[in-house]
Amino acid sequence: MSDSRPIVDLWIWQLETTDRSGHAPPPDIRMETLSHEERQRAGRFVHARDRDRYVRAHIGMRVVLSQYDFMEPASLAFRYGPAGKPFLARPDAPRFNLSHSGSLAALAVSRALEPGLDIEIARDASRAVASVLSVEEKAELDRLPPEKRADAFARAWTRKEAVVKALGTGFETSPEEIVVGVSPDRVTPLVRAPAAFAPFERWRIECFPCGASVIAAIAAAAPDYRIVRRTPPWRNRSDLPPMS
Numbered sequence: 001m002s003d004s005r006p007i008v009d010l011w012i013w014q015l016e017t018t019d020r021s022g023h024a025p026p027p028d029i030r031m032e033t034l035s036h037e038e039r040q041r042a043g044r045f046v047h048a049r050d051r052d053r054y055v056r057a058h059i060g061m062r063v064v065l066s067q068y069d070f071m072e073p074a075s076l077a078f079r080y081g082p083a084g085k086p087f088l089a090r091p092d093a094p095r096f097n098l099s100h101s102g103s104l105a106a107l108a109v110s111r112a113l114e115p116g117l118d119i120e121i122a123r124d125a126s127r128a129v130a131s132v133l134s135v136e137e138k139a140e141l142d143r144l145p146p147e148k149r150a151d152a153f154a155r156a157w158t159r160k161e162a163v164v165k166a167l168g169t170g171f172e173t174s175p176e177e178i179v180v181g182v183s184p185d186r187v188t189p190l191v192r193a194p195a196a197f198a199p200f201e202r203w204r205i206e207c208f209p210c211g212a213s214v215i216a217a218i219a220a221a222a223p224d225y226r227i228v229r230r231t232p233p234w235r236n237r238s239d240l241p242p243m244s
């Protein structure tokens with residue numbers, strides 16, 4: 001039986017050439033591939049490592065998106081939503097969302113829906129609990145054994161970011177008002193949020209581990225969809241981190 005659910009393509013790549021994990025970064029880069037604005041942003045980074053990661057994230061994004069649009073990576077034109085969410089300028093182009101954390105970048109692309117994507121390197125963020133979790137999420141977290149709390153918090157954080165990034169509003173909404181839960185379930189609903197996110201029952205949030213210490217979430221205001229892992233075009237072998 002054929003699967004008619006909308007598809008979200010998920011592309012993941014490395015941002016460090018020195019990485020030994022085997023997840024290759026985009027091929028060597030020509031700054032001319034980037035727009036004037038992207039080159040200006042790259043030039044503002046204080047540390048060369050951060051600049052190089054930014055450049056590899058954007059070159060990778062352009063190379064992947066050019067495959068959908070049958071254009072040269074350098075020819076892609078972007079426009080931006082009110083809070084900075086980028087879109088391809090062509091009206092019938094696929095929708096996408098980029099996320100980068102540490103030395104990893106990920107890109108969600110869909111022809112059917114508007115994806116939000118967040119990847120985070122797991123770290124101790126316990127000091128942020130009070131400003132990120134709702135009252136019921138904090139209570140849920142407190143009921144967990146201490147050793148499970150860091151992962152649970154990372155899941156909630158990543159889900160919230162993915163929801164906000166799907167809508168494109170940025171954090172003008174306080175994270176505590178976006179209630180997604182801390183459960184380890186792979187698929188979760190949007191429990192509650194401000195009116196801009198309505199109707200909440202349409203949302204589907206899918207959260208998954210994405211290699212060692214990395215957590216990822218995709219969110220969309222669509223009741224069902226299927227995430228398909230894709231191999232970036234500059235890879236010659238399928239060595240993506242496991243997605244269990």
Ligand SMILES: CC(C)(COP(=O)(O)OP(=O)(O)OC[C@H]1O[C@@H](n2cnc3c(N)ncnc32)[C@H](O)[C@@H]1OP(=O)(O)O)[C@@H](O)C(=O)NCCC(=O)NCCS
Pocket residue numbers: 054057083084085086097098099100101117118119132157158160161164165166167168169170171175
């Ligand atoms: C949009 C936002 C949510 C991205 O957060 P982030 O986790 O720092 O960054 P990510 O790596 O996941 O995403 C960055 C990419 O998202 C895209 N983006 C930019 N603005 C966006 C927006 N308003 N909506 C969706 N995507 C956006 C861009 O492609 C950007 O890449 P670039 O910076 O290389 O151009 C950020 O602007 C923001 O408001 N952060 C607040 C963080 C916060 O308070 N978190 C609380 C935890 S719940």
